[in-house]
Amino acid sequence: MITKDYTILAAQGLHARPATALIRLVKNFKSAVILQKGSKMVKLNSMLNILSMAIKGGETVTIIIEGEDEQEAAIAIDLFFTEQAKEL
Amino acid sequence: MMKGIGVSPGISIGRAFVISKAATTFSGVQLTTNEDIAAGISKFEAAVVSASAEIEAIKMDLNLTLSADELNILEIQVELINDPQIKDDVVEKIETDKKTPGDALLEVIANLVTVFEEMDDEYMSARSADIRDAGARILKYLQNIPPPVIPTFNGDVIIIADDISPSETMTMDLQHVRGFATRAGSKTSHTAIIAKAKGIPAVVACGDDVMMAVEGDLIVLDGATGFIHINPDESALNDYKLKRDALASETEKLKGLKDVPSITTDGVSVHLEVNISGIDDMLLGFENGGEGVGLLRTELLFMNRDSFPTEDEQFEFYKSIALQSKNNPVIVRTIDIGGDKQLSYFNIDAELNPFLGYRAIRICLDRPEIFITQLKAILRASVFGKLKIMFPMIANVQEIRAAKKLLEQAKYELTIQNISFNANIKVGIMIEIPSAAVTADILAKEVDFFSIGTNDLCQYTLAVDRMNEKISHLYDTYNPGVLRLIGNVIEQGAKNNIPVGMCGEVAGDPLATLLLLGMGLKEFSMGPAAIPVIKKIIISNSETKAKQVFSTVMQMDNSTDILAYLRQVTT
Numbered sequence: 001m002i003t004k005d006y007t008i009l010a011a012q013g014l015h016a017r018p019a020t021a022l023i024r025l026v027k028n029f030k031s032a033v034i035l036q037k038g039s040k041m042v043k044l045n046s047m048l049n050i051l052s053m054a055i056k057g058g059e060t061v062t063i064i065i066e067g068e069d070e071q072e073a074a075i076a077i078d079l080f081f082t083e084q085a086k087e088l
Numbered sequence: 089m090m091k092g093i094g095v096s097p098g099i100s101i102g103r104a105f106v107i108s109k110a111a112t113t114f115s116g117v118q119l120t121t122n123e124d125i126a127a128g129i130s131k132f133e134a135a136v137v138s139a140s141a142e143i144e145a146i147k148m149d150l151n152l153t154l155s156a157d158e159l160n161i162l163e164i165q166v167e168l169i170n171d172p173q174i175k176d177d178v179v180e181k182i183e184t185d186k187k188t189p190g191d192a193l194l195e196v197i198a199n200l201v202t203v204f205e206e207m208d209d210e211y212m213s214a215r216s217a218d219i220r221d222a223g224a225r226i227l228k229y230l231q232n233i234p235p236p237v238i239p240t241f242n243g244d245v246i247i248i249a250d251d252i253s254p255s256e257t258m259t260m261d262l263q264h265v266r267g268f269a270t271r272a273g274s275k276t277s278h279t280a281i282i283a284k285a286k287g288i289p290a291v292v293a294c295g296d297d298v299m300m301a302v303e304g305d306l307i308v309l310d311g312a313t314g315f316i317h318i319n320p321d322e323s324a325l326n327d328y329k330l331k332r333d334a335l336a337s338e339t340e341k342l343k344g345l346k347d348v349p350s351i352t353t354d355g356v357s358v359h360l361e362v363n364i365s366g367i368d369d370m371l372l373g374f375e376n377g378g379e380g381v382g383l384l385r386t387e388l389l390f391m392n393r394d395s396f397p398t399e400d401e402q403f404e405f406y407k408s409i410a411l412q413s414k415n416n417p418v419i420v421r422t423i424d425i426g427g428d429k430q431l432s433y434f435n436i437d438a439e440l441n442p443f444l445g446y447r448a449i450r451i452c453l454d455r456p457e458i459f460i461t462q463l464k465a466i467l468r469a470s471v472f473g474k475l476k477i478m479f480p481m482i483a484n485v486q487e488i489r490a491a492k493k494l495l496e497q498a499k500y501e502l503t504i505q506n507i508s509f510n511a512n513i514k515v516g517i518m519i520e521i522p523s524a525a526v527t528a529d530i531l532a533k534e535v536d537f538f539s540i541g542t543n544d545l546c547q548y549t550l551a552v553d554r555m556n557e558k559i560s561h562l563y564d565t566y567n568p569g570v571l572r573l574i575g576n577v578i579e580q581g582a583k584n585n586i587p588v589g590m591c592g593e594v595a596g597d598p599l600a601t602l603l604l605l606g607m608g609l610k611e612f613s614m615g616p617a618a619i620p621v622i623k624k625i626i627i628s629n630s631e632t633k634a635k636q637v638f639s640t641v642m643q644m645d646n647s648t649d650i651l652a653y654l655r656q657v658t659t
Contacts, residue, residue, distance in 0.1 A: 010411075011412040019167075020160075020163050020164055046173040048174065052203065054207055054208075054209045058408075
């Protein structure tokens, strides 16, 4: 299991557009990916669940990855949060 | 007359076209057999597939020229239609509660819409419209509702509707649409996004009154103020027509310039930035073509309160600016209180000459605890954007060294607290005291950039109190002495390879643009409204001409002649 914290860099927070990109990214891997904010946890496969967490810019979330390809998934997700998410 | 939220500026006049939706209702039917339940689930799954296919078809339709924003809305729709949470909830209602797939979906969507509408976040509550739209698309295939007739229009029309869904706005023939007025909606609803993208004036959240308009009514709508008139009288109509025409020519001019790079006709690139006190100014400046913040005044943060803001309070403010700065540079000026800016909770003894007194960096160096709190807050925010730090009212090199020492202390304190910051943050000074302007060659070796503050530089150079109306005619930015000081700062900056900007009034004065450009100034920072005007001068002139203007002005001995000459050459 891989766990990592990320600060959301986009001012608007984790809104619908980056959430769409993130869900599509996660679909490429077999591992289960969980998004956690505070005590709330959701699977990273549902736009509604991500949006319902109302994650704002500057907030910190935790990503939990578990599965056979968790290493690869972690690298891709890391790139997403540190680089691509700024563009979205 | 009524008022909603203006979301896309401009004045529209046209005939009402009212789109009313047939309400979808529950059937109340209970499924009885396991076969019915299985069939219900597969019917729902098939409807999801068809609804996604419909969106793919819209995306592929070459007759619709979709913008990036519109494509994004469609992508989000695809995700919502296929959302596993919606599917699980619907399937559960079919299996356990024996609902028809249509009823199950209506219930699930209604619940979600309520949840999102009640969220304490404007953006998220506006997403309820996306969810409703996704639900309606699936429902259409469950209930065999015929596809919506795309309205075609004749003459100028204003669309009046409860809310307008993405599919409607995207497939509508917008050629004759002059405005949108919706009963519901918000600043971030689709109507707002699409109207803005298409440049069509729009007012949302008008309330029930707007639905009283009937087809063919004459509608006047002001997308900036949010006012809507149904069948206005002749004089009101004429007022609006005049306003519309004036506005149309003005915005046309500005709009045309927003994305034009600010480069002279001979290829010299100039950076236009905005002076701000908060986020609203910044966004307005960016909308007008600004490419950074040349001056963030931090005094507002300290005013209208009972005590100094804490490090965290300040950090939140700088962070919000950094996050919304779109990765443009932002120069944060440390507090410039004293002079004409007093704080109720920080008593400064009455002074004979407050502008020559206890103010700005002088207070900061005297009261390091105030200064370090601010520096730590700025440093902490520096990981969220390209922040730079600027010290105001520097008179000599010792002050720079003392301020930098305190900055080092702030960095050290953050380091031992294990808090991240940009260790290489750029540090600059305001040049607004004549001694600093004269010794620019010395000061340049200590800092990463200069920014010329013309307001104070002018009053100190000419010994004219700019608040004293009796002598306001003596406050003269075009005085040859002031111009020579400005010229020296720019020249010394270039010689020492540090960038020089200007954030005083003169940077936004169209008469000074060519002269400053001729002196070699490449960074102009001004109020948001001035940017298009200055940009127009820069893109219509060459640096060669600007250099000639500069050398001609340097031959003149008084500001009256200089101003007359600048008026004549500025085009």
